[in-house]
Amino acid sequence: MxxxxxxxxxxxxxxxxxxxxxxxxxxxxxxxxxxAHIANGYSKRRPGDASLNDDGISAEGEADIIGPYAKRNWDGRRLKSITAVLRDTDGKAIGLFCINQDIETFAALGDQLKALTTLPDPAPAASPLMAGDWRETINGVIGDYLSERNTALAGLASGDIDDLLLRLEARGIFEIRNAVPYVAEILRLSRATIYNRLAAARSRRQPSGETA
Known part of the structure; x- marks a missing residue:
């Protein structure tokens, strides 16, 4: 059906x-x-992927319109998002219709498009409905790291990537199922390379004379 x-x-x-x-x-x-469907997908998600987390999601108690709220894409680009709760004829929530707008390009146009791109300061976080999305957590960690260095993924040196991997590990990211393949795809590394670089980075950080 x-x-x-x-x-x-x-x-x-x-x-x-x-x-x-x-x-x-x-x-x-x-x-x-x-x-169920993704149009013009640029967030590295695909139809059939889990929506937010392995425990599923529910929109019960949510307003029909959620947002706008701020998000980060996998490459650190700022997104302005809004979600509509889809309901059946009985009023039961059956789906979410999410629109994610990449505002980085618009922001570069300056004041002429300011009204279109401005988010409240501080920008509100996603609603509790969206809080369980581990991809969004990873995107946020990577986005914050890039913002601190005022750079893009392509501008990261080898040492920066190792430092980023250590930060992701410290946040418990690699304990999440399917997180390693997701990070590997973003950084264009193999899963084996991520594990090897993490081990080497830990070794360099470990004080001399100590053993793991």
Whole structure:
């Protein structure tokens, strides 16, 4: 049986096409806990991926419109996002219609587009509904690291990457199932390389005379 979420796919595709390449639209199926559709996907997520976490998600008690709220993409770019809760004829929440706008390019245009890109200061975090997304946690750690150094992923030296891996490890990221492949894809490293570089970085940080 076709999910009622699929009826919203043309709307998602239309929005993504109109605002291409700056807007990504993601449809979450609350019944399966998976991404049902993604239009103009630039967040390295795919249909069939878990929506937020392995425990599933629920929109019960949420307002029909959530946001706008601030997010980070995997490459540190700032996103302005908004979510609509999709309901059936009985009012039961069946899905989430999420629009993610990449505002980095617009911000560079200056004051002319300021009204379009400005977020409240400090920008509100995502609602508790979105708080369990481990990908968003990883994106935030990487984004903060890049912001501190005023650089992009492509500008990181080898030592910077090792330092970033140690920071991710300190945050417990690599204890999350499927986190290592996700980080590997972002950094364009193999999983084996990540483990090897982490081991070497730990060794360099360990005071001389101590053993692991």
């Amino acid at each position: 076709t999910s009622p979420i699929h009826a919203h796919i043309p709307v998602a595709d239309a929005i993504a096409r109109l605002f291409f390449p700056h807007v990504e639209v993601v449809l979450h199926d609350l019944d399966t806990g998976q991404i």
